[in-house]
Amino acid sequence: MIIDTHCHLYVDAFDSDRTEVVERAKEAGVGAIILPGIDKENHPALMRTVKEFPHFCYPAIGLHPTSVTTDYKEELTFIEQQLKENDFLSIGEIGIDGYWSKEYMSQQQDAFVQQLEWAAQYDLPVIIHSRNAFNELFDILYHIRHLSLKGVFHAFSGSYDQYKQLQKCGAFKIGIGGVVTYKNAGLAQTVTKIDPSSLIVETDAPWLTPAPHRGKRNESSYITHIIQKISELLNIPYQQVEIFTRQNACSLFKIPYICPA
Numbered sequence: 154m155i156i157d158t159h160c161h162l163y164v165d166a167f168d169s170d171r172t173e174v175v176e177r178a179k180e181a182g183v184g185a186i187i188l189p190g191i192d193k194e195n196h197p198a199l200m201r202t203v204k205e206f207p208h209f210c211y212p213a214i215g216l217h218p219t220s221v222t223t224d225y226k227e228e229l230t231f232i233e234q235q236l237k238e239n240d241f242l243s244i245g246e247i248g249i250d251g252y253w254s255k256e257y258m259s260q261q262q263d264a265f266v267q268q269l270e271w272a273a274q275y276d277l278p279v280i281i282h283s284r285n286a287f288n289e290l291f292d293i294l295y296h297i298r299h300l301s302l303k304g305v306f307h308a309f310s311g312s313y314d315q316y317k318q319l320q321k322c323g324a325f326k327i328g329i330g331g332v333v334t335y336k337n338a339g340l341a342q343t344v345t346k347i348d349p350s351s352l353i354v355e356t357d358a359p360w361l362t363p364a365p366h367r368g369k370r371n372e373s374s375y376i377t378h379i380i381q382k383i384s385e386l387l388n389i390p391y392q393q394v395e396i397f398t399r400q401n402a403c404s405l406f407k408i409p410y411i412c413p414a
Contacts, residue, residue, distance in 0.1 A: 154184035155380065155395055156402040156411065157373045159246075159280065159307050159328055159355035162210060163188055163195065163202040166359040166370055175206055178373035182395070185411045186373055189213045189246040189280050189307075192220035193231040208410045213243035213280055215268055218250040218261045225260050229267055236275060242406050244272045245280025246307060249293075252284040266293060272302060278405050279304035281325075287315060294322035303405060308332065308357055310339075313346045320351075326405055328355045331363030331371065334382045345386050353402045354379050 157178070167174055178186065186206075188199050190213050203210045214235055216228045235241075247268045249261050272279045281304055283290045294302070302323035309316075309327045319325050329352055333340045344352070354376055356363075362371035363378040380398070384391045403412035 154399060154411070155182045155354070155376055156399050156406075156408065157183055157186045157356050157358075157376050158305065158353050158402050158406070159189055159330070160186045160358045160373050161188065161191075161360075162186060162358065162373070163198040164359065167372075171202070171205075174372045174374070175209065178376075179209075181374040181377050183373050183376060184209075185408050186210050187213060187242055187280075187406065187408075189243070190215045190232075191217040191246065192228055196231075196235070211242045211406075211408055212239075213245045214239075214241045215243075215245040215247040215280065216264050217246050218248050218265070218282055219253050221257050221261045221264050223257075223260075225257070225264050229264060232268070233271070236271060241277065242408065243278045243280050243304070244268050244275070245278075245304070246282050247279060248282035248307075249286035249290045250282060250284045251286040251289070258286075258289070262289065262293060265290075266297070269293070269297060269300065269302060272304070273300040280328075281306050282308070283311075287311060291315075291318055291322070294319070298322045305353060305405060307355065308361060311343070313343050316343070316347055316351070325351075326353045326401055327351050328353055329383065330355045330357050330379060331361040331367070331375070333386075334364040334378055335367070336364075341382070341386055344383060349387065349397055350401060352383070352398055353405070354383070354398045 305326040307328045358371035
């Protein structure tokens, strides 16, 4: 049984065939999908999807760094209220993004720190997004390492040295997605060096589609290609990768009905 630890099944890219996508995922061996939050505008669709597919889709909540603008404090107020009223598997997708725009970089950092503090308060793992901002992100995590945070670096594309740096900041897993199947991406070589106990798998669907489907909309059933690539890189059986990535995901997220208590 496979856990897709990061999928945006609730976005409009799946509005025409969401049920069929779920059925294909189940046929491929997926037993659970974690839905990371983006912002309050997308939150209702996320929760509707969780309700539509109970014991299969599980919610996280967070303010994505690219959704941080001048009204970010209103967004944080919404998240704080939701954390008081509902149960979530994780706080995320949160982090810092210096790729799309650096206009709100200080606000991104402020929002990131606040959400990390809530993760510690509610004893929840975090789903972290980092793009062109590793140094800023690492400085924050290292400064608050006393919070004993746990979580995953989603769509990790960093180096092995960066992976080792992150281990100084908390109990962080590494989310491996479709990029590992891309030629010349560099991630494949990094994966061979990372301790398997740190690896979990994800799709980030509908984005970052793995080969051989690259160029098409991504979906959870394609996670098998990611597992197969890791199997080849580590020279171990496919089923062994499926087992340890599921165990790693369970140790982090404590998914009801899926993970041992």
